[in-house]
Amino acid sequence: MSKNRLTVVNKHIHGNASHCYSLTPCNGTEKNNVPTQNEAPSMPKRRQEVLKWNGWGYKDSKFKVNKDGQVEFTGERYKLSGQTMPILDHKTPAQPELTAKDIQAPIKNEDFIGDLRRTGISNTDDCQDRLFRAHGHTLHEVFLLREGKFKRIPDLVVWPNSHNEVVKIVELCCKHNVVLIPFGGGTSVSFALECPSEEQRMIVSLDTSQMVFVLN
Known part of the structure; x- marks a missing residue:
């Protein structure tokens, strides 16, 4: 993605900007690609079962103190998930x-x-x-x-x-x-x-x- 952006900027600076653009058909316009109402929604009705009710992000992704007394980030959604932070020592009770x-x-x-x-x-x-x-x-x-x-x-x-x-x-x-x-x-x-x-x-x-x- 970054390489593509640099390519576009470079062509604008040095000319041939018209080559930066191309027409791509929208997938949604193709008959076979139109989703049906039978597809599962991306979010459940009770969002609070997945998302935090009092802040940003998902309920399964949070900081907690593990059995070794170290701060750990839970869940599997992010690169930080599963990692421990032994130096971090800020503890606040959950609301x-x-x-x-x-x-x-x-x-x-x-x-x-x-x-x-x-x-x-x-x-x-x-x-x-x-x-x-x-x-x-x-x-x-x-x-x-x-x-x-x-x-x-x-x-x-x-x-x-x-x-x-x-x-x-x-x-x-x-x-x-x-x-x-x-x-x-x-x-x-x-x-x-x-x-x-x-x-x-x-x-x-x-x-x-x-x-x-x-x-x-």
């Missing part, structure tokens, strides 16, 4: 996961919930699912997650499986005056996932993790 009593009860628009239930679209008001989608990954949000409390979080999480289900959800939100916040990877650093603290209407987080491809 317990929040429970329903620690999180505000959801605001419910019963008419919206009733119509949504009739669509068969998967949804939940589980406290941890709601909290997981109440923030992005700015330092401010992660610090607030660890040391403070969000004044407002989504009241419901929905998992559409298709474009048509997204359309249905948007139509229902418009019909019942419900706030809708799209949720993709969850790593936003623009505060786009932050719920307005003064919002009194029901807030729904639309999680796109169960949709396996992008339409043209």
Whole structure:
């Protein structure tokens, strides 16, 4: 990759820049390469089973003190995984996961919930699912997650499986005056996932993790 970048820069400097570009057909345009809805999503609905609920990264990748008293990085996802750091001596107790009593009860628009239930679209008001989608990954949000409390979080999480289900959800939100916040990877650093603290209407987080491809 680095070599290719240098080649491109060099050709821009010394001429023949037109040779740096080529047309490559998009795999998604080929009929045999279009993914089907039967493919497994890349992320489970309960993301907190895989990802850390109060910080960056995966749950299986973390620092711990092993039986020899040395700091070790767990998991198998990174080059650092499985390595020990005998000089590192910083120990902080793990933060317990929040429970329903620690999180505000959801605001419910019963008419919206009733119509949504009739669509068969998967949804939940589980406290941890709601909290997981109440923030992005700015330092401010992660610090607030660890040391403070969000004044407002989504009241419901929905998992559409298709474009048509997204359309249905948007139509229902418009019909019942419900706030809708799209949720993709969850790593936003623009505060786009932050719920307005003064919002009194029901807030729904639309999680796109169960949709396996992008339409043209």
